[in-house]
Amino acid sequence: MEVKPHISKSEIWSYLEEVIDPEIPVLNVVEMGIVRDVEYEGEQLIVKITPTYSGCPAMNAIEMEIHKKLREKGIESFKVLTDFKESWTTDWMTDHAKKKLKDYGIAPPEKTEESGDFLSSLKSSQKIVPCPYCDAMDTVLQSEFGSTACKSQYYCNECEQPFEHFKCI
Amino acid sequence: MSTFDTIPQTRKEALIEILLRLGDDRLIHGHRLSEWAGHGPELEEDLALANVALDMIGHASSLYAYAAELDGKEDEDYYAYFRDDIDFKNIAMVELPRGDFAFTMARQFLFSAFSYFLYDKLIKTVDDEQFNGMLQKHFKEIKYHLRHSREWVFRLGDGTDESHKRTQDAFDEIWMYTGEMFDMDEADKAAIKHNLFVDVTSFKDEWKNLVNETLEEATLSVPDYDQYMFSGSRQGRHTEHLGPLLAQMQFLRRSHPDAEWK
Numbered sequence: 001m002e003v004k005p006h007i008s009k010s011e012i013w014s015y016l017e018e019v020i021d022p023e024i025p026v027l028n029v030v031e032m033g034i035v036r037d038v039e040y041e042g043e044q045l046i047v048k049i050t051p052t053y054s055g056c057p058a059m060n061a062i063e064m065e066i067h068k069k070l071r072e073k074g075i076e077s078f079k080v081l082t083d084f085k086e087s088w089t090t091d092w093m094t095d096h097a098k099k100k101l102k103d104y105g106i107a108p109p110e111k112t113e114e115s116g117d118f119l120s121s122l123k124s125s126q127k128i129v130p131c132p133y134c135d136a137m138d139t140v141l142q143s144e145f146g147s148t149a150c151k152s153q154y155y156c157n158e159c160e161q162p163f164e165h166f167k168c169i
Numbered sequence: 170m171s172t173f174d175t176i177p178q179t180r181k182e183a184l185i186e187i188l189l190r191l192g193d194d195r196l197i198h199g200h201r202l203s204e205w206a207g208h209g210p211e212l213e214e215d216l217a218l219a220n221v222a223l224d225m226i227g228h229a230s231s232l233y234a235y236a237a238e239l240d241g242k243e244d245e246d247y248y249a250y251f252r253d254d255i256d257f258k259n260i261a262m263v264e265l266p267r268g269d270f271a272f273t274m275a276r277q278f279l280f281s282a283f284s285y286f287l288y289d290k291l292i293k294t295v296d297d298e299q300f301n302g303m304l305q306k307h308f309k310e311i312k313y314h315l316r317h318s319r320e321w322v323f324r325l326g327d328g329t330d331e332s333h334k335r336t337q338d339a340f341d342e343i344w345m346y347t348g349e350m351f352d353m354d355e356a357d358k359a360a361i362k363h364n365l366f367v368d369v370t371s372f373k374d375e376w377k378n379l380v381n382e383t384l385e386e387a388t389l390s391v392p393d394y395d396q397y398m399f400s401g402s403r404q405g406r407h408t409e410h411l412g413p414l415l416a417q418m419q420f421l422r423r424s425h426p427d428a429e430w431k
Contacts, residue, residue, distance in 0.1 A: 054306055055227025084231060085298055087306035118285075118312055119379070122319065144317045145217035149224060153213060169309040 033092025045078035053149040109168040131156035176355045183360040192232035193259035199225030250422040255405040262346035264411045275339035277318035286372040296364035326387025348398025
């Protein structure tokens with residue numbers, strides 16, 4: 001079937017911004033940095049996505065949602081490809097997205113440091129993650145792994161609330 | 170390539186072999202970890218073990234998918250579900266039954282430490298864009314696995330008499346399966362020639378240092394590195410534990426090959 005040739009790439013990006021991350025429903029897949037590229041190969045639209053975490057179970061759901069959205073917009077000829085060439089990092093999240101995370105009660109990721117020496121960081125004390133509710137610094141790591149692969153579990157000693165932190169990777 | 174013909178002749182064959190070796194270690198280890206779902210000692214750990222399992226199965230899935238693409242197989246499921254034990258190339262350490270929590274954490278620590286050094290070298294060496302991209306992604310997650318399991322070795326080793334004893338027993342029991350991580354064969358050498366793998370013996374000392382340091386700090390004694398070491402799993406000679414694991418993992422898919430979740 002013929003693609004409408006005039007749907008511009010920026011239009012496609014705006015459609016994709018309507019696709020919500022199923023596990024973090026305040027963010028869309030563009031803000032998350034999951035959609036890497038949109039291009040036409042001849043008549044066919046190619047959307048490249050990359051998984052946040054290798055075993056992220058939401059990837060299938062995200063792919064299906066993208067299919068649904070593009071069809072809903074009348075696009076018939078397209079492919080969604082998973083691309084591993086670049087590895088996803090929380091640095092691809094926009095500042096706006098990080099603010100939305102915080103408002104939602106998830107402590108956003110800081111900028112990743114390419115600390116050359118992971119082994120010595122293994123031995124040093126944990127970093128400080130401010131509480132997303134009361135901004136207190138007196139928080140403690142409870143588990144490196146939270147409800148989803150991308151989050152760890154913290155507790156705020158100030159407001160006595162457990163909260164999740166989006167891991168920096 | 171069949172199990173009995175493990176010397177890859179071309180660059181492509183060498184790459185497939187390495188993808189499968191890395192993938193098999195991760196799938197089988199991931200499956201053992203998944204057996205903890207619902208049985209963790211506390212809720213946070215139950216989630217953590219399931220998360221690590223998911224990461225490792227995810228690593229296997231991406232490695233297999235690339236192998237399938239190169240090898241003309243339909244998809245990654247072929248490698249997970251339609252091969253027999255003799256075709257699996259994982260080291261025996263990861264197929265051992267999950268044991269108690271101390272055993273699970275001791276194994277996780279030894280394997281994650283090995284993976285950390287291996288991946289650190291691989292991403293500087295592997296001359297294949299897609300493969301290298303995957304490795305970089307896995308590497309970030311491996312760091313979390315290492316940090317997590319290492320913390321548990323401290324807590325358990327330097328914990329109660331009971332947890333100390335169980336953790337020491339776990340390291341003693343696993344020890345003879347650690348040698349295999351550093352075995353090299355013709356397939357490894359073929360891959361090294363094409364800049365697709367590294368000499369694993371080159372980082373054995375770094376691995377030992379981290380293990381010694383961690384065990385000592387956890388008040389555990391380090392078993393003898395020169396004791397008898399099991400070998401041969403990469404060539405398909407496994408322990409008796411892999412067969413039953415595969416039977417459980419594969420039976421549904423083999424009984425109903427085209428079944429789909431609805």
